[in-house]
Amino acid sequence: MSTVHASTLRRYDPVAVFLHWAIALLIIVMIPVGLTMEDWPIAWRFQAINLHKATGICILALSVFRLIWRLMNPAPALPDGMPGWQRWAAHLSHWLLYAFIILMPLSGWLMVSASAKYPIVFFGVGEAPFLPMPADAALTKFIGGLAHEVHEYFGFVAIALILVHLGAALKHHLVDRDAVLVRMLPRFLTQRGE
Numbered sequence: 001m002s003t004v005h006a007s008t009l010r011r012y013d014p015v016a017v018f019l020h021w022a023i024a025l026l027i028i029v030m031i032p033v034g035l036t037m038e039d040w041p042i043a044w045r046f047q048a049i050n051l052h053k054a055t056g057i058c059i060l061a062l063s064v065f066r067l068i069w070r071l072m073n074p075a076p077a078l079p080d081g082m083p084g085w086q087r088w089a090a091h092l093s094h095w096l097l098y099a100f101i102i103l104m105p106l107s108g109w110l111m112v113s114a115s116a117k118y119p120i121v122f123f124g125v126g127e128a129p130f131l132p133m134p135a136d137a138a139l140t141k142f143i144g145g146l147a148h149e150v151h152e153y154f155g156f157v158a159i160a161l162i163l164v165h166l167g168a169a170l171k172h173h174l175v176d177r178d179a180v181l182v183r184m185l186p187r188f189l190t191q192r193g194e
């Protein structure tokens, strides 16, 4: 916007932009639902848990596709004047966010597959399968426990990570006044339709 010119702005490609915002919105709903759904009134609880599980599996599919897309389409270079530690922090936090959008749904799916107690009702159109587990019951229990820990603790780490990520995006836009936020926005939202 302010210091950005249409001719010089290198954006994220439309697929990356669509996947970023679709996954971001879903995650922002999934975390509070995940944290509270076990305490919801009984009439909504099972519905909410199943929606959480089915949506989570969709997020996993989108995230795997997004990661492959990203590896095939490098991100635009960061602004020239950015200090080294900020570049390093940006890369580290982005790869941690990629790890989160894959490991969080995968750990959830592994956790419910290990217990295999309730089916994963998939938006009322059938059931999603459980992931295969080893024949050894003790090993299955161990995998389930580990996946549960990952699902629980990674959720809290991710809240902090997302808040830092949001803060960094706003700082770039409002303080540094560079193109870092604009290039991740859909074209129709930017002022000059660059």
Ligand code: HEM
Residues within 6 Å of the ligand: 027, 030, 031, 032, 033, 034, 035, 036, 038, 052, 053, 054, 055, 056, 057, 059, 101, 104, 105, 106, 107, 108, 109, 112, 120, 151, 152, 155, 156
């Ligand atoms: C990106 C996707 C996902 C996010 C962000 C997410 C987030 C969360 C969070 C923050 C919690 C609360 C953790 C706790 O307090 O224990 C939770 C709980 C839970 N999630 Fe997910 N989840 C995702 C995907 C999944 C998937 C794919 C499944 C299963 C197929 C799943 C199944 C569950 C279950 C069963 C619980 C309740 C765990 C308990 O007993 O405490 N989640 N989720």
Ligand code: HEM
Residues within 6 Å of the ligand: 020, 023, 024, 025, 027, 028, 070, 075, 078, 094, 095, 097, 098, 100, 101, 162, 165, 166, 169, 179, 180, 181, 182, 183, 184
């Ligand atoms: C809360 C609102 C959010 C805002 C304002 C935001 C903003 C941004 C911006 C501006 C970039 C581009 C940085 C650059 O130009 O180099 C970006 C990249 C990224 N964001 Fe977000 N984001 C948000 C939420 C999320 C969430 C919830 C996730 C996933 C959990 C996420 C994951 C990522 C990843 C992985 C990248 C790196 C993209 C790449 O270079 O491949 N973002 N975000």
